[in-house]
Amino acid sequence: MSKNILVTGGAGYIGSHACKALAKGGFTPIAYDSLVYGHREAVRWGPLVEADLADRARLADTLRKYEIAAVMHFAAFAYVGESMTRPELYFNNNVVNTVGLLDAMLAAKVRHIVFSSTCATYGTPDSVPITEDTPQRPVNPYGETKLMIERALYWYGQAHGISYAALRYFNAAGADPDSEIGEEHDPETHLIPLILDAAQGKRAEIGIFGTDYPTPDGSAIRDYIHVQDLAEAHVAAISHLASGGASLALNLGTGVGHSVREVIDAAERITGRHIPRRETDRRPGDPAALVADASRARQAIGWTAKVSDLDSIIGTAWRWHQRAKTGQAEA
Ligand code: UDP
Numbered sequence: 001m002s003k004n005i006l007v008t009g010g011a012g013y014i015g016s017h018a019c020k021a022l023a024k025g026g027f028t029p030i031a032y033d034s035l036v037y038g039h040r041e042a043v044r045w046g047p048l049v050e051a052d053l054a055d056r057a058r059l060a061d062t063l064r065k066y067e068i069a070a071v072m073h074f075a076a077f078a079y080v081g082e083s084m085t086r087p088e089l090y091f092n093n094n095v096v097n098t099v100g101l102l103d104a105m106l107a108a109k110v111r112h113i114v115f116s117s118t119c120a121t122y123g124t125p126d127s128v129p130i131t132e133d134t135p136q137r138p139v140n141p142y143g144e145t146k147l148m149i150e151r152a153l154y155w156y157g158q159a160h161g162i163s164y165a166a167l168r169y170f171n172a173a174g175a176d177p178d179s180e181i182g183e184e185h186d187p188e189t190h191l192i193p194l195i196l197d198a199a200q201g202k203r204a205e206i207g208i209f210g211t212d213y214p215t216p217d218g219s220a221i222r223d224y225i226h227v228q229d230l231a232e233a234h235v236a237a238i239s240h241l242a243s244g245g246a247s248l249a250l251n252l253g254t255g256v257g258h259s260v261r262e263v264i265d266a267a268e269r270i271t272g273r274h275i276p277r278r279e280t281d282r283r284p285g286d287p288a289a290l291v292a293d294a295s296r297a298r299q300a301i302g303w304t305a306k307v308s309d310l311d312s313i314i315g316t317a318w319r320w321h322q323r324a325k326t327g328q329a330e331a
Helices: 013-024 056-065 080-085 087-108 141-160 191-199 229-242 260-271 293-302 310-325
Strands: 004-008 028-035 048-050 070-073 114-120 163-169 171-173 205-210 222-225 248-252 277-280
Touching: 004 013, 013 028, 013 070, 013 229, 028 056, 028 248, 056 087, 070 087, 070 229, 080 087, 080 141, 087 141, 114 141, 114 260, 114 310, 141 163, 163 229, 171 191, 171 229, 191 205, 191 310, 205 260, 222 229, 222 310, 229 248, 229 293, 248 293
Parallel strands: 004 028, 004 070, 028 048, 070 114, 114 163, 163 248, 171 222, 205 277
Antiparallel strands: none
16 A cells, blocks of 8 residues: 555644654655645655645645545644634635545545544533543534534445544644744644743733633633644554544543643743733633543554643743744754
């Protein structure tokens, strides 16, 4: 079997880390990215096909030309707030274009896909930790589009024998320990890069969105998972599917939650900088706590998080952040 893996969104944050992990695992990643949000310099471990997911002819051509064995599908819009005001962007880009990708796979007889899903498909759970059997009730169009794709995968699997792994990430964070790649969103909305901007004085302060949650310190709790651990889970999932394993849906998290205040405190300790903070109202739609039960991933594909302690996450992110901000990242 060919070792070529199509990685849609391969120039993005999680996609580029997956490309690095694929190369390390003996695969060749073919990054397929429009570069609307992705970064050309993040494509280092295989060719880049610069094209839009909506371009079905180019997709079909790429699957054939590179004799693709399996697909990792990261390309998507992922701003929850924007999805609330412009849902059409999300239903078109995330849902319609993924159906196009599945059709192209059928035509080219590509049978395996690892899909970038999210804990946002669970919405506001009644309790934590969240297992894969927790009801999926998204509370925003972003989560809704990811759930719709999970359902499409199920029915394409039933009808056409496509096997899939839907990987439901909790809070992706951290950067490549070699600082070759890292997180670089524009606009940035995620907690850890914003905290590091504040540590560098690029932002005046970090807002703590809500201090009246029913949590020990009143701030919201999330399960932060290192992007390198995520990347390795994708390689394990591809290997599982390629060797005939059954389709599955898996949570990717650590099982341990950290509050916003804990993350800021850890960042102050690791950076050695004072990080000004301001307590503000809750951000609409944010649940109090999202923590994974990640035991199924261990049983099904032998994966557990290895470098997702807060110190490793913030330490690698801080190293990358300092390089990226001084323009050395592209050297
Ligand atoms: N958060 C915060 N201040 C910020 C950005 C985020 O307090 O400037 C909180 C947010 O309310 C959530 C957690 O940090 O509880 C993680 O938010 P992020 O946007 O990184 O990820 P999400 O959990 O929304 O996917």
